[in-house]
Amino acid sequence: MDIVWQILIAVFIVILTALVILKLYVESIKGKCTSDVDLSGKVAIVTGANTGIGFHTALDFARRNARVILACRDLVKGQMAVDKIQEETGNKNVLVMKLDLSLMKSVREFVKLFEEKETRLDILVNNAGMAGLPLTKTEEGFEVMFATNHFGHFLLTNLLMDLLKKSQPSRVVNVSSLAHNWSKGIDFENLRAEKDYSIHNCYFDTKLANILFTRELARRTEWTGIYTSALHPGTVRTELLRHLPLFLKFIGFFVKFFFKTPEEGAQTSIYCSISKDIEGVSGKYYVDCKEAEEQSSEMSKDMGVAKKLWEISEQYTGLAENN
Numbered sequence: 001m002d003i004v005w006q007i008l009i010a011v012f013i014v015i016l017t018a019l020v021i022l023k024l025y026v027e028s029i030k031g032k033c034t035s036d037v038d039l040s041g042k043v044a045i046v047t048g049a050n051t052g053i054g055f056h057t058a059l060d061f062a063r064r065n066a067r068v069i070l071a072c073r074d075l076v077k078g079q080m081a082v083d084k085i086q087e088e089t090g091n092k093n094v095l096v097m098k099l100d101l102s103l104m105k106s107v108r109e110f111v112k113l114f115e116e117k118e119t120r121l122d123i124l125v126n127n128a129g130m131a132g133l134p135l136t137k138t139e140e141g142f143e144v145m146f147a148t149n150h151f152g153h154f155l156l157t158n159l160l161m162d163l164l165k166k167s168q169p170s171r172v173v174n175v176s177s178l179a180h181n182w183s184k185g186i187d188f189e190n191l192r193a194e195k196d197y198s199i200h201n202c203y204f205d206t207k208l209a210n211i212l213f214t215r216e217l218a219r220r221t222e223w224t225g226i227y228t229s230a231l232h233p234g235t236v237r238t239e240l241l242r243h244l245p246l247f248l249k250f251i252g253f254f255v256k257f258f259f260k261t262p263e264e265g266a267q268t269s270i271y272c273s274i275s276k277d278i279e280g281v282s283g284k285y286y287v288d289c290k291e292a293e294e295q296s297s298e299m300s301k302d303m304g305v306a307k308k309l310w311e312i313s314e315q316y317t318g319l320a321e322n323n
Contacts, residue, residue: 031288033271039066048128050081056266062091071099101152111159121163126153143193149206155317168225176210183208216306218283227282229272233265
């Protein structure tokens with residue numbers, strides 16, 4: 001019996017040692033934005049900034065003296081985030097504005113109010129995202145996850161284009177995910193869950209859409225002084241997975257030992273927003289504060305698909321009617 005216990009203890013020590021080594025390795029490859037850029041006089045919007053990596057992105061911008069707008073669906077939580085950022089940074093030029101990306105009406109109302117108050121826009125971080133939500137349709141006929149993760153940001157960016165051009169050089173940063181590699185390809189006849197719905201496939205497709213949008217936006221804004229990037233923030237401990245089944249959250253409890261903190265997860269968003277290393281570079285995909293095109297799927301580089309997604313997004317969001 002003593003031998004059995006000795007073996008069990010030895011196995012436990014080996015496993016624990018392996019976990020510590022793996023943890024140290026994971027820590028060593030995490031990217032960090034080391035730029036000392038000051039953002040005084042600049043205006044930034046961060047969607048979904050009341051929590052997670054969006055909050056820490058906004059917090060970083062505020063520390064750099066930017067005027068920061070937290071675009072949030074929940075104004076109460078958004079104001080709590082604003083209060084915390086102001087307290088930590090001393091920057092009183094931080095505010096929250098109502099934005100529900102699943103509703104195109106809300107996007108238009110946000111832009112109208114923003115344009116009434118602001119005269120420039122230097123940085124737009126399309127950060128807000130949703131995962132694991134059961135099939136839910138909006139009053140406008142959109143499936144909520146695809147609307148939040150893609151259509152809302154597509155419309156928001158395009159409606160803000162004049163201010164972005166006016167403030168050049170300006171940047172648009174789209175938070176995607178390595179999960180885009182698991183997409184089987186976007187079904188253009190099912191973007192609003194017209195035929196069927198899969199929680200997982202829908203999320204994968206929206207993250208692929210984020211990169212396709214980035215690449216087509218870069219093509220269309222070439223020579224305008226607007227530069228756009230897509231990124232994978234890493235596996236982060238955030239509220240994004242709050243809608244997942246309980247058993248997956250249970251597994252996540254154990255593997256979160258290796259997840260990034262929200263502050264660590266925000267580093268690539270910050271890097272793409274401010275770093276001088278990528279000035280003038282547009283349409284690329286980043287991981288851990290460095291270009292990572294090799295980690296981007298072949299589908300995400302198909303400009304024919306990107307163009308088709310753009311054209312359908314114009315129609316669905318009503319943008320085509322404005323052009």
